[in-house]
Amino acid sequence: MKSRIQHFLQRVLGLKNYLRLFSWYKIKTLKSDKGENDFFHFIDLIPSDKLALDIGANIGIMSYYLCKRTRPNNVYAFEPIPSNISALHWIKKRFGLDNMQIVEAALGNANGSIEMVLPVVDKVKKQGLSHVVTEEITEFNEGIRFTAESIRLDDFTPLIDQEIGAIKIDVENFEYQVFLGATELLRKHHPMIYCELWDNQNRYNCFDLLRSLGYTVKVKEGNSLVNFDEKNHTTQNFFFVYE
Numbered sequence: 001m002k003s004r005i006q007h008f009l010q011r012v013l014g015l016k017n018y019l020r021l022f023s024w025y026k027i028k029t030l031k032s033d034k035g036e037n038d039f040f041h042f043i044d045l046i047p048s049d050k051l052a053l054d055i056g057a058n059i060g061i062m063s064y065y066l067c068k069r070t071r072p073n074n075v076y077a078f079e080p081i082p083s084n085i086s087a088l089h090w091i092k093k094r095f096g097l098d099n100m101q102i103v104e105a106a107l108g109n110a111n112g113s114i115e116m117v118l119p120v121v122d123k124v125k126k127q128g129l130s131h132v133v134t135e136e137i138t139e140f141n142e143g144i145r146f147t148a149e150s151i152r153l154d155d156f157t158p159l160i161d162q163e164i165g166a167i168k169i170d171v172e173n174f175e176y177q178v179f180l181g182a183t184e185l186l187r188k189h190h191p192m193i194y195c196e197l198w199d200n201q202n203r204y205n206c207f208d209l210l211r212s213l214g215y216t217v218k219v220k221e222g223n224s225l226v227n228f229d230e231k232n233h234t235t236q237n238f239f240f241v242y243e
Contacts, residue, residue: 003122015125019087023059024094030061038220038237042168042194043069045225045239050165051075053153053191055107055178058128059084060091060100062168067097070166074099076159080106080116080148081130101158105149106132108174109181114150119143131172136202140172152181164189170196176205186213190242197238215240 010018030036043065046052052070054063057077066075077100079085085104092100106114115133119126119140129140153159164185169175175195179186193215197203207217218225218239225239 003124006124007122010125015083016086019059019083019127020090023061023087023091026061027064027091027095030065038235038239039168039194040065041220041223041225042166042192042239046070046166046192049073050163050191052166052168053164054078055167055169056171057084057088057102058130058170059087063088063100064091064095064097066166066168067095067100071099074101074162076101076103078103078105078107080104080114080150081118081127082146083118083125084127084130103156105151107153107171107181108132108150108177109152111151111155112149113147115145116148117141117143117145129172132174132177134174137173153178154182154184159185164191167191167193168195169193173198173200173202176202176209179206179209183209183213186210186215190214192242193238193240195238195240196236198236210240214242216243 013021031040039062046069048069051073052066052075054066054075054077057063057079063075063077077088079088088102092102106116108114116130117133119129120143131137169178171178175197197206217228218241219228219233219235228238
């Protein structure tokens with residue numbers, strides 16, 4: 001039923017207007033979504049006097065809350081999908097988010113170009129599942145493909161000499177490559193990281209890399225962060241804290 005409604009709305013409104021409406025609705029209702037309690041715990045913990053990075057900003061739902069938390073400091077919202085970028089610019093203008101800096105590119109461990117896919121499932125364009133095309137990512141590969149710019153965070157000059165306090169990242173199983181391209185930034189600033197990771201090799205590669213950089217893997221338990229215990233915790237939402 002959900003897919004039928006989404007297909008109907010995308011067909012009637014067009015993808016651009018559908019994403020604008022959906023992003024506005026989610027921003028207005030996100031705090032009532034219990035599934036986002038971890039994200040709002042992250043928002044409460046991040047320093048408000050430093051800038052934040054939203055990697056895989058999608059249509060700006062979480063970018064909005066990062067902007068509100070860090071204003072007047074900047075939020076750099078990285079997003080390579082054209083339809084999502086259009087929604088991001090609309091959200092920035094609609095809510096007056098003058099501290100949102102939109103970067104129309106993907107992040108990874110190489111500078112150049114990269115192939116992306118916007119999955120189409122049951123005739124519905126699934127913008128939230130868009131991802132880099134690689135051999136390691138075997139799901140949701142049917143859809144609209146295009147080429148996007150790819151950059152390494154360590155080579156992203158606008159961040160030089162800026163204080164980075166937090167990173168939210170959700171790039172659909174490409175997180176390890178993003179972290180590889182940001183090791184110097186992580187060593188220098190030690191930002192708190194909030195990350196959704198599926199239970200696969202990408203997750204454990206991220207764990208190993210970030211631990212080697214001095215981070216501890218934590219999850220939310222009650223109103224606190226505790227060390228991740230694979231036997232007792234089944235979440236996909238992780239906090240990486242430098243200790």
